[in-house]
Amino acid sequence: MRITAGTVYALDIPFVEAFRHSAHARRACDSVILRVVDENGFVGFGEGAPRPYVTGETPQSVVEHLVTELWPRLVAADLPDPVAEGLAALDEVIPETALRGVIAPNAARCALELALVDCGLRSRGTSLGALVPPRRQSISYSGVISAAEPELAARRARQMKLIGLEDVKVKVGIGQDLERVRAVREAVGPEVSLRLDANGAWNLDEALAFADAVVVFGIAALEQPLPRHAVGDLSVLRKASGIPLVADESLVTLEDAERLLDADAVDVFNVRISKCGGVHRSTRIACLADEAGVAVQLGSQVGETAVLSSAGRHVAAWTPRLSCAEGSYGALLLAEDVSVDPVHFGHRGRAPLLMGPGLGTEVVEERLRRYAGQVVELGARR
Ligand SMILES: [Mg+2]
Incomplete structure (x- = not known):
């Protein structure tokens, strides 16, 4: 599997009602969605939900980490096919990165892993199941x-x-x-x-x-x-x-x-x-x-x-x-x-259970654009 292009969407989708706990009051979804495209045009979506009080990540740190650290090291590389080689093989090639003040950059890693898994599965017509x-x-x-x-x-x-x-x-x-x-x-x-x-x-x-x-x-x-x-x-x-x-x-x-x-x-x-x-x-x-x-x-x-x-x-x-x-x-x-x-x-x-290919859900890209506070287009390595 080779990934040739991607798009990062930093979302801001309002809640119908605020949600409060001892560490935070939340009124909107601020997830970061990564869309990837492989060399044959198959598409995959991943999501990371940064929580400063959990992993230490913020939406901005996730966007930056994806764009500057993870993407340049994976784009156009020969990646394991999750169906043939398994999730462990894919996990191994995702760089182990660190970020100052962050316990582990797991929301960024999750957005990337899910997008690659979704894309790899869709290219084979296979469900994550x-x-x-x-x-x-x-x-x-x-x-x-x-x-x-x-x-x-x-x-x-x-x-x-x-x-x-x-x-x-x-x-x-x-x-x-x-x-x-x-x-x-x-x-x-x-x-x-x-x-x-x-x-x-x-x-x-x-x-x-x-x-x-x-x-x-x-x-x-x-x-x-x-x-x-x-x-x-x-x-x-x-x-x-x-x-x-x-x-x-x-x-x-x-x-x-x-x-x-x-x-x-x-x-x-x-x-x-x-x-x-x-x-x-x-x-x-x-x-x-x-x-x-x-x-x-x-x-x-x-x-x-x-x-x-x-x-x-x-x-x-x-x-x-x-x-x-x-x-x-x-x-x-x-x-x-x-x-x-x-x-x-x-x-x-x-x-x-979800039976469709990939993660089993069809994303409406127009909604990602509509609710994105920031969109970053990612291309091939120069
Ligand atoms: Mg809890």
Whole structure:
């Protein structure tokens, strides 16, 4: 496979409603989409969702990293065919790069990997499902409730109950947490599974006190209660609280995964494709988790487009020990998604597998141009 041209779109798609958690308030999708074209005219799309408070990347750093570091080293090169040689072979030729102040430039890497995988698969008329074979025939998605005022959180929870969601996550760590959790639990009733995500807001003492206080609400799991590096304290909290813990911001790289497993720090890994640097690296982390008996939540980036959601659908279908899946909100959150067919979930959070070639979604390029704050055309190496 040889890539001959590309286009970078830095998106700005407004949300229908702002989404807030302890580290950020988000009102728009600022994903970076990379479109690549191969020597035979086949096209592929990839997406990275930069999060300064997760990997340290920004939309601007992702655009620059793609344009100045990754693209010049791959354009016109002889790249492995993902169908014939596998995702690992492709991952190996994507340069291992570093960026000052960034944990790992994984959103940029993800945009590139997905675009190459999508293009390579499309040139063979093959679905990503051939490379990550599904273990299940549909995905049930979890709802996610913003760290809103308790009344608004309860209203959103009632809507989720109404469409039959069986699994809901609530953002905490921003104040009025117990009131919000109580309001949501009352709204959804006892049978809906409730998880909480603090986005690293607390120290150990605060997390212990919170864990004690929420036991009465029947909490299925607590995600990232402590900051990224507090791995030792996570294991202390895990043993003391009795609430299953999920690692998210603490889990960006493969080395992070090994560190968390060595410390016996958590019960669940939140694997997110953009955060973890693409499909191949996400599946490697999920395999490590599987070997260690740790469950995997296939997470998403709030406000991601159909491109990342499609990749997420495939990986969720493949993931061993899948505890729950997030994402595929599409136009439930975005003013407009970028795909021809919607990818968002339906009643009870259910969504079918995607069977089409590549990632299985058809991107409307005109929408990328319409919502792009910046467009960079990439050509052959000079
Ligand atoms: Mg999280």
